[in-house]
Amino acid sequence: MIFGSDNMVGASPRVLAAIQAANEGTAPSYGADPWCAAALAALGEVFERPVQAYFVSTGTVANSLALAALVPPWGAVLCQRDGHVLADESSAPEFFTGGARLVPLAPVAGKLTPEVVAARLANTGHPPHHAVPRALSITQANERGLVYTPDEVAALARCGRGHGLRMHMDGARFANAVASLGCSPAELTWKAGVDVLCLGASKNGALMAEAVVFFDAALARDFEFRVKRAGQMAAKARFFGAQFGAWLADGHWLALAHGANAVAARLAAGLDGVPGVRRVWPVQANEVFVVLPRALGERLRAQGAVFYDWPEDTLPEGQALGAHEMLVRFVASFASRPEDADALIAAAAAAGA
Known part of the structure; x- marks a missing residue:
């Protein structure tokens, strides 16, 4: 009767087998290995387009680095008031963005709506005395177990885009949302206006494996330096690649x-x-x-x-x-x-x- 968290279980046998296979012999370091190359190719197939992706070990660092790529230190991130980036990641987003402010918004029926976002954007204060929103962050599935449909994501993205906001999706349970909605991963992300997805595998069959997936390569400029500065450029990155490769294969x-x-x-x-x-x-x-x-x-x-x-x-x-x-x-x-x-x-x- 263990229903505390999906972080409490280990890895799927298929993912563990892939880790064991990758453990044999030697391989180039820091992601220049065939497992990472295959995983990146698999991500491109899943999302129906080439993507720029980086593997890290935790959802906190994935979200924080992704937001740092979207928002300057003097900017702000709009998010749900109980959003994971605000409520459960301590000050990591502020740290990695260099000080960007997270601004909580009240949900309607458990989710953010364009009306709520638009109301906040209509009152941005008096820059540079006040932080200007530069990104909108949503969680999929969110902290109340609810999923955003592709149309809902697109409506939020359009609302934000009209004010120069980029769209970040915390996808710690993205797989559960896709499975629930029956849509394609592409329909739920870049086709709906998402700029960067933090795709979590750790809660759904991997050990410690997250991917920061950019759908606009320009936003990923110098991102490898952010990964390195965060201590996330793993020497044995083939174990990230092995996990994601096995996790994504055949719809596992x-x-x-x-x-x-x-x-x-x-x-x-x-x-x-x-x-x-x-x-x-x-x-x-x-x-x-x-x-x-x-x-x-x-x-x-x-x-x-x-x-x-x-x-x-x-x-x-x-x-x-x-x-x-x-x-x-x-x-x-x-x-x-x-x-x-x-x-x-x-x-x-x-x-x-």
């Missing part, structure tokens, strides 16, 4: 995401039938947000269930927690099984009764 990354999404949907449907439990957000990827009676949550944890408490201020407008309630998040991973969901549902039903 999407198969893993489909599995995680299916378990999340199964868990949500089962919890809907437990008295006192109420669903907070639609389940559109691999995260389930529910309000539990606090006593039920404590009983589940006593039986070994793992899940996270979640901030009350992320509840939908008009909702609030009762005196004896808690908002929690369950996350299914690629390794989660239907029987794991069934066990938690049964435990919740028994504890609730």
Whole structure:
């Protein structure tokens, strides 16, 4: 009954096998190896066009370096108020951008909208006394488990582009979003106006492997220097390439995401039938947000269930927690099984009764 985070599991057997194969013999250093070359080619095929991509070890550094390529130190990044870049990456984005400000925006029904962005852009203050927005950042799937459709991404990108903003997508769970929507990766990114995607594999079957994918090569100018200065230019980068190559091959990354999404949907449907439990957000990827009676949550944890408490201020407008309630998040991973969901549902039903 482990639903704490999709970071809590290891790598898929296929990715591990690729790492083991890459471990044999010697190879050129710093990405000049056949595995990285193959992975870059695979990214081009997945996104239906040549891309400029760089491999790093964490999502935090991927997002921070990507934003540094889009925004000057005196600029600002618009993002959702509970966006990962703002709420969970400490001051790393500010550090790597040299001081750019992250500006929180309130979501509507859990997501940013062009209207919210436009309202903020209509009031940029008096430069140079105030930081001017230069980028818009969204998370896909986002921190409330919701996905942006290609049309929604395109509408946000158009709104920002009209004011000179570049579009950044934090894709730590991008695979889950693509699997949920059934669209192509291209339709969800550059065809909709995304300039740079931080494509996360670590949450979905890799060990430590993220890719900063530029769809406009001009924006990647000197990016290798940013990677080097961040201590992310790995000498044995072939292990990044091996992971991404195996992850992308034959749609493996999407198969893993489909599995995680299916378990999340199964868990949500089962919890809907437990008295006192109420669903907070639609389940559109691999995260389930529910309000539990606090006593039920404590009983589940006593039986070994793992899940996270979640901030009350992320509840939908008009909702609030009762005196004896808690908002929690369950996350299914690629390794989660239907029987794991069934066990938690049964435990919740028994504890609730």
